[in-house]
Amino acid sequence: MALENEKFNEDKINEIDVNELDCRDTLTFWEKFGNIFRSKSIWMLHYCTGCGAMELPPTMTSRFDMERIGMAPMATPRQADVLLITGYLSVKTLRRIIYTYEQMQNPKYVVGFGSCTLNGGVYYDSYAVISRLDYYLPVDLYIAGCMPRPEAVMSGFKKLMNMIKKGEALGWKRYQKYYDWYKKNQVRALGEVYVKDEFHE
Amino acid sequence: MNSMNNIVENIKSELNPENIEIVKKNQIAIDLKNEEVHTALSYLKSQGWRQLTLLTCVDWIKENKFQLVYILMNWDNSVTVQVRTKIDRNNPKFKTIINIYPGAEMYERDVHEFFGVSFEGNPNHEKELFLELWDDIPPLRKDFDPLAYSKKKFDVREYKVDFIPKEGEAE
Numbered sequence: 001m002a003l004e005n006e007k008f009n010e011d012k013i014n015e016i017d018v019n020e021l022d023c024r025d026t027l028t029f030w031e032k033f034g035n036i037f038r039s040k041s042i043w044m045l046h047y048c049t050g051c052g053a054m055e056l057p058p059t060m061t062s063r064f065d066m067e068r069i070g071m072a073p074m075a076t077p078r079q080a081d082v083l084l085i086t087g088y089l090s091v092k093t094l095r096r097i098i099y100t101y102e103q104m105q106n107p108k109y110v111v112g113f114g115s116c117t118l119n120g121g122v123y124y125d126s127y128a129v130i131s132r133l134d135y136y137l138p139v140d141l142y143i144a145g146c147m148p149r150p151e152a153v154m155s156g157f158k159k160l161m162n163m164i165k166k167g168e169a170l171g172w173k174r175y176q177k178y179y180d181w182y183k184k185n186q187v188r189a190l191g192e193v194y195v196k197d198e199f200h201e
Numbered sequence: 202m203n204s205m206n207n208i209v210e211n212i213k214s215e216l217n218p219e220n221i222e223i224v225k226k227n228q229i230a231i232d233l234k235n236e237e238v239h240t241a242l243s244y245l246k247s248q249g250w251r252q253l254t255l256l257t258c259v260d261w262i263k264e265n266k267f268q269l270v271y272i273l274m275n276w277d278n279s280v281t282v283q284v285r286t287k288i289d290r291n292n293p294k295f296k297t298i299i300n301i302y303p304g305a306e307m308y309e310r311d312v313h314e315f316f317g318v319s320f321e322g323n324p325n326h327e328k329e330l331f332l333e334l335w336d337d338i339p340p341l342r343k344d345f346d347p348l349a350y351s352k353k354k355f356d357v358r359e360y361k362v363d364f365i366p367k368e369g370e371a372e
Contacts, residue, residue, distance in 0.1 A: 092333055119358040125348035127340045128332070131355040189355055191334040198328070 027167050038081070038107065039165040042157075045080035046073040047100060050087025052113040052147045059150040071157055077103040082160070085137075087147065088116040090128045094136060095195050098186060101137055101175075108172045111160060112142045113153075121146055135185040138171030205229075208280060211248075216241045230283040235295070238286050242271065242301050249275045250282055256298075256308035258316045262343040265290045267318060271298070288318070297322035315341040 048056070059066050060073060074080040077100045089097065101110070112133045115121035120131035133139055140163065143156040163169040175182060186193050209229060213221060218231040218241075233241055250273035259268040264287075271284040288295055297320040298305045309320040310330045317339040320326040329335065338345050351357075 092331070095333070120351070120355075124357070125351050127337075127345075127347045127350045127354075129351075129355075131351065131357045135356065191336065196333070 032167060035165055035167050039161045040070050042071045042082055042161065042164075043074035043080045044071060044082040044084055045077055045100070045104070046075055047077075047083070047097075048086050049089050049093050049097065050085075050114075050116065052087030052116075055147050055150055055153055056084075056086065059153050064150045064154055066154060066157060069154070069158060069161070077101075078105060080104060081107070082109045082111060083137075084111050084113055085117050085133055085139075086113040088114075088121065088123050088126075088129045089133060091130060091190055092128070094130055094186075095190060095193055097137070098193055099195055106172050107164075107169075109140045109160060109164065109169050110137050110171055111156065112139045114148060115144060115146045118142055118144060130189055136182065136189065138174045138182070140169040140171045204278060205280070208278075212282075215244060224283070227279055228281045228283070230285060232285050232287075235286055235288060238269075238271070238284060239296065239298065239301065241284055242273070242298055245273055245282060245284070246301060249277050252276065253298075253302040253304055253308070254281070256305055256312060258312045258318060258341075260290075260316065260341070260343045261287070262290070267293050267316060269295060269312070269318070293318040295320055297326070299323055315339050317342065 058064055066072075071082075077083075081104075083097070083101055083104065085097065101108070110133075112118065116123055116129065117133040117139070120126070120129065123129040124131060130136065141156060141160050143152055145152055148156070160169060183193075205223070205227070209221060209223065212218065212229070212231060216231065216233070216237065218233050218237075220232040222230050224230050231241070252274040254272040254274045255270075256272075257270050259270065261268060266287040267290050268285055268287045273282045273284065275281075293316070295318060297309060299309070299322070306323060306325060307330065309323050309326050310328060312318050313320065313326045314330050314332055314335070332340070337350055340347065340350075
């Protein structure tokens with residue numbers, strides 16, 4: 001066991017704190033201008049990875065109604081702005097998520113939902129669930145909780161909108177700039193980023 | 202309950218199981234030798250147990266055995282029969298039942314993936330079903346350590362400890 005731990009320390013993920021790195025130097029006037037309008041009309045991709053998606057129906061429908069702050073669900077990745085990782089993310093889903101994320105148009109934002117995306121949550125010792133999302137995709141905002149209530153979700157979305165307006169939600173730029181680092185981590189966890197579906201062979 | 206006794210008597214006389222028990226209302230479990238399983242399944246299917254609800258596996262690591270459990274359901278009298286048999290754990294092998302219950306193909310792939318039991322005669326039993334690119338021993342065996350695997354494969358977030366309670370201090 002001790003031997004195994006030593007070995008694991010050797011080939012650990014080389015932690016460069018990508019979240020601290022500044023990608024803001026290229027904001028032009030038109031980007032700033034665009035950000036104001038982007039923040040007011042956000043389409044989130046309707047793709048639910050885990051149990052956290054349970055909190056979205058009340059958030060979307062009449063009681064909390066996220067359309068009043070300017071968000072609506074979208075069916076296809078190419079037309080969506082926000083990717084929600086709702087709850088636990090298994091390695092099998094992570095492959096699909098990476099495909100989906102790379103299909104989305106810039107600018108794009110990732111929101112991690114619940115404690116599973118933060119540190120594994122109750123699935124911290126699962127062989128099939130990743131422990132920390134921001135090693136694999138650039139996360140702009142985490143909403144903590146297991147699960148976060150619709151109030152927390154709404155407050156999180158509001159915060160995301162402010163971040164977009166100020167030009168702070170730059171995960172997609174980090175993903176472009178540190179693509180190799182993200183790819184290395186993805187390959188480390190997944191073996192190979194490929195999606196094979198035997199029912200469509 | 203009378204019909205239940207009839208079924209039990211019938212199974213006893215026809216299949217001669219090592220052990221038969223009534224698990225709960227409408228549920229019977231029988232333990233069989235390896236070579237009797239296929240005959241028993243064909244017989245039960247002809248008697249109305251046409252649905253294979255589940256094929257699963259139990260790891261008895263101290264006995265060094267795997268137990269295969271075939272759960273059959275009869276829609277006419279709603280009695281469930283569990284057919285159980287124990288196989289060797291070191292070289293787990295069993296004959297397929299896809300000629301009796303064709304739907305067992307997926308369950309056999311499932312059991313092969315999570316326990317490593319190979320099913321002779323099922324052409325697809327080694328094809329991966331749920332786990333993609335698995336690189337360790339089958340994960341539902343008792344000697345598999347999921348925490349060690351998770352730590353090795355997915356790095357965890359490290360937290361700075363801000364406060365350590367002193368001895369005797371309530372948390």
